[in-house]
Amino acid sequence: MIRSLFDLPDGLLYFAGHSLGPAPKLARARLLETVDAHWGARQVRSWTEADWMGLAERIGGHIADLVGARANEVMVADSVSVNLFKLIAAVCAIRPKRSEILVEADDFPTDAYVAASAAAALGKTVVLAPRQGLAARLNHDTAVVITSHVHYRSAHAQNMQALNSQAALVDAPVIWDLSHSVGAMGVELAAHGAQLAVGCGYKYLSGGPGAPAFIYVSQDMQRQLRNPIAGWMGSADPFAFRQNYVPRAGAAAFASGTPPILSLIALEAAVEVIAAAAPDKLQEQARENGQAFIDAIAPHEAQLGLTRVSPIISAERGAHVAYRHAFAPAIVKALEAESVIGDSRPPDLMRFGFAPLYVTAADARAGAAALLRVLRSGIYRDKRFAA
Numbered sequence: 001m002i003r004s005l006f007d008l009p010d011g012l013l014y015f016a017g018h019s020l021g022p023a024p025k026l027a028r029a030r031l032l033e034t035v036d037a038h039w040g041a042r043q044v045r046s047w048t049e050a051d052w053m054g055l056a057e058r059i060g061g062h063i064a065d066l067v068g069a070r071a072n073e074v075m076v077a078d079s080v081s082v083n084l085f086k087l088i089a090a091v092c093a094i095r096p097k098r099s100e101i102l103v104e105a106d107d108f109p110t111d112a113y114v115a116a117s118a119a120a121a122l123g124k125t126v127v128l129a130p131r132q133g134l135a136a137r138l139n140h141d142t143a144v145v146i147t148s149h150v151h152y153r154s155a156h157a158q159n160m161q162a163l164n165s166q167a168a169l170v171d172a173p174v175i176w177d178l179s180h181s182v183g184a185m186g187v188e189l190a191a192h193g194a195q196l197a198v199g200c201g202y203k204y205l206s207g208g209p210g211a212p213a214f215i216y217v218s219q220d221m222q223r224q225l226r227n228p229i230a231g232w233m234g235s236a237d238p239f240a241f242r243q244n245y246v247p248r249a250g251a252a253a254f255a256s257g258t259p260p261i262l263s264l265i266a267l268e269a270a271v272e273v274i275a276a277a278a279p280d281k282l283q284e285q286a287r288e289n290g291q292a293f294i295d296a297i298a299p300h301e302a303q304l305g306l307t308r309v310s311p312i313i314s315a316e317r318g319a320h321v322a323y324r325h326a327f328a329p330a331i332v333k334a335l336e337a338e339s340v341i342g343d344s345r346p347p348d349l350m351r352f353g354f355a356p357l358y359v360t361a362a363d364a365r366a367g368a369a370a371l372l373r374v375l376r377s378g379i380y381r382d383k384r385f386a387a
Helices: 025-049 052-067 080-094 109-122 131-137 160-168 250-254 261-275 279-300 328-336 361-377
Strands: 074-076 100-104 125-129 142-148 174-177 196-199 214-217 320-324 343-345 349-353
Touching: 025 052, 025 261, 052 074, 052 196, 052 214, 052 250, 052 261, 074 250, 080 109, 080 142, 080 174, 080 196, 080 214, 100 109, 100 131, 109 125, 109 142, 125 131, 131 142, 131 160, 142 160, 160 174, 214 250, 279 320, 279 361, 328 343, 328 349, 328 361
Parallel strands: 100 125, 100 142, 142 174, 174 196
Antiparallel strands: 074 214, 196 214, 320 349, 343 349
């Protein structure tokens, strides 16, 4: 654990890295340097002198190490929603006779929203299927599948290799949303046969609020797909200002507009901190943390009105643990008053994330003890904590 590298007050138990990772101290230093020495002192010259032009691709290479991909298969750009639209449109363009976009039902809403808007634009139909029923719904009308590796509510971790193998039987690539995986879980895209993925930079990657997202396109798919939002930063020579578009090599072809340099500077600093830790060790620690929390709560769940919705088997679970309770939002607010930060999702879900970079098993047990105290005391019913 390297908690000292993050801006976290002493005594604070921060269990919300699945929503917004804390600020790495290195990010502040890099941002100040960029504003003062580069943007401030060298202005427009910093695009080349500080290599702002190569920043997004360079960070993509770091993220590639975290997700088991080649450096030229990952590019930082835009948001998860935009990147998801790009991949859906690109895949549907090479499968014009396939009519269906298969989407996991009850997944993070933006994925279904984007799929629906892409389907409307492309003349396709969105088909929703439950997480465990995706494979059964695959057929030769399926153009592409959209699902999350770790579910944002339950923290259930899918068997990536199994679904990829089943989808390959009907030649329908899976777009994996890694937003609740990367930075806390061991992800092996290439080893598990993944062809396409997206992920955000502000959760376990701690790149800052609204940090740019990333896109993964395997080398095989790079030869087949074309970026449907072709912009100058995805062109082979942006400053040649040619009228005819020639794409860059690799996943960099999926860049579009001008990159947000300050956000990228913060993200690069965060990814460097995470890259110093072995991804497999991160996953082991995250699951150990979650198990410590579950084990401390388990004997008391029923009597305190809690229902665990996350898998009990650690190999099937991501880096957060979720419970239902009728007063979930108020309980989370009451915990905040005790310097324990989690989050809630309507109507009755509480989530506690156990990012291995700044949370230990001892922290998890302390958080569980705080939750039990709040529940037993009934203080969450106080009007101060009303939604």
